[in-house]
Amino acid sequence: MTVHVIGAGLAGLSAAIAVAGRGESVIVSEAARHAGGRCRSYHDGLLDMTIDNGNHLVLSGNKAVDRYLRDIGAEGRVSGPDRPEFNFLDLKRGVRWTLRPDDGVVPWWILHADRRVPGTRLRDYLALLALMRRHPGRRLDEVVRGDTVLWQKFLRPVLLSALNTAPEGASADLAGAIVRETFARGGRHMRPLISSPNLAAAFVDPALERLRRNGVDIRLGRSLRAVRFADGRAVALAFDGEEESLQPDDRVIVAVPPWAAEKLLPGVSAPQTFCAILNAHFQIVPPPQACSMIGLIGGTAEWVFAFDDRVSVTVSAADHLMDTGNDALAALLWRDVAAVHDLTGPMPPCRIVKEKRATFAATPTENARRPTARTEWVNVFLAGDWTDTGLPATIEGALRSGNRAATLAIEAA
Incomplete structure (x- = not known):
């Protein structure tokens, strides 16, 4: 049996880790040239430093996060205060x-x-x-x-x-x-926990290393264009330039964004409305003893994070800011950062990161659209923070969905 995991975001990575941990053959296919999905880090040329696309927070009680980090050997790569503050x-x-x-x-x-x-x-x-x-x-x-x-x-x-x-x-x-x-x-x-030194180092790179050690075939830059069906099951996967037939005992875990899943799997229900997240990264060393994280009331910024080499800002449900120019956004957010840390002087270089479809809108209507991990095809399963995890679209939810899809795929063998 081979389990094909489509998508190497956190849901896909957790599914692959779980299946490979049971000794099964796994092939991971990801359309992008990098793994991690929305949970990614990259070197920013403007700031000349590695930054995360966003400030993703987890909590000490997140069981799926704890299990995933232990499975990939990255237990010490999230950190925070010793007490809940x-x-x-x-x-x-x-x-x-x-x-x-x-x-x-x-x-x-x-x-x-x-x-x-x-x-x-x-x-x-x-x-x-x-x-x-x-x-x-x-x-x-x-x-x-x-x-x-x-x-x-x-x-x-x-x-x-x-x-x-x-x-x-x-x-x-x-x-x-x-x-x-x-x-x-x-x-x-x-206790609030933040990735150290970045998201990739905590959640992505160790997972890829563990998968490769377990013999998992990881194929980046490989986009799935269609799934062929017959007799209630998936029988082939059509990638760019090639089509791969599935063996009778093969399984497919589709861990892609909801709009992509709808195109691949006809009839699948998925959320239709999404909300944006805005992040800003300022190239400045925060003052000594600066709070690692502080929530703001009455500002444009909502949460301000202090890292060793930068100060970062997150604004959730930021659809109202998506059409505002980056220079204007940087000035608005810097005003709040300066107030938090009592900073004076000119604004440092800033990178604005806009995720227009960051998560599904967590309304009753959209929550009701979320599908379960099972599909109408006996060998196809869904994973993603947008599926019915019982949680909003979080890292914890994404990892849980991957674990659930992996369990179903193995049990269906």
Whole structure:
């Protein structure tokens, strides 16, 4: 049996790792000349440094991330604070604060005014209990009040970044999944972790090395144009310039973006609406003792990250900024960065990175369009953060989808 994995983003890589780990033959085909998909690093000529396409954050409680990094031997390549801490700055008021949840499940921290969001009351945090229950088909604004200090200064910015969708109209079920896997499990599961030194070094390069050591055939720059079907199964894969027949026991895992999957697999349901993410990288060494990550309230920037050689900014659900010129965007974002780190002087060189279709819109309507890993063809399976993982489009969701597709492919043998 050979398992053909189409796509070498994180979903495809995790599927290939899982299948190869069981001793099965695997061929990975990727249309691009590089692996990683949206989770990639590259050398930027303007800044003359290696940067990530975006600032992808994971949490210490992400089980699929932990398993994947162990499987590829990259456990030490994500790092963060020893304790769960979330720093914030209200730009309009000039007020800074740090949220410090307890390590354990019991949220004693909300009893202490100096550890919770300024201006919040104990009863405000009951909103989290509402998200512990399932709310099929309902929007978040139908479940949680949006006029509280807790919403404006914590829940909204956190859920905006996790869902990459305006939270008011987002799926309450997807927001609830985040709460159930973080807050409900205690602070030890909430530590924010960032790739070190970059995304490729943590998630992509070690995976490719492990796959090659396991004898996996990795073919980059190989675009799948069509899948041939007969008698309820895939029988051939048509790549640029060649067609490869499948053996009766071969399996295919399609781990491509939703719009590509729809073209390859007729009748497959997939999200139709997508949201953008904007990232900016400034070539400047951050001040000593700068917070590695700080959330902003009332600015254009939403999260500011301090790396050894640069300061980076992320803006989620950034569709309203996609038509703004890069120079204007850099100036807007630099104003926020300068306020965060008390910087003066001219703006340093900046690279703006726009991902117009970064994730599916995490609304109830689009969430309902997400397909399962199984398809109508007995030897074809789907993977991707846009499939029905129960999570929004995150690294954790992508890796889980790959593991699920790999399990189904092996069990179908």
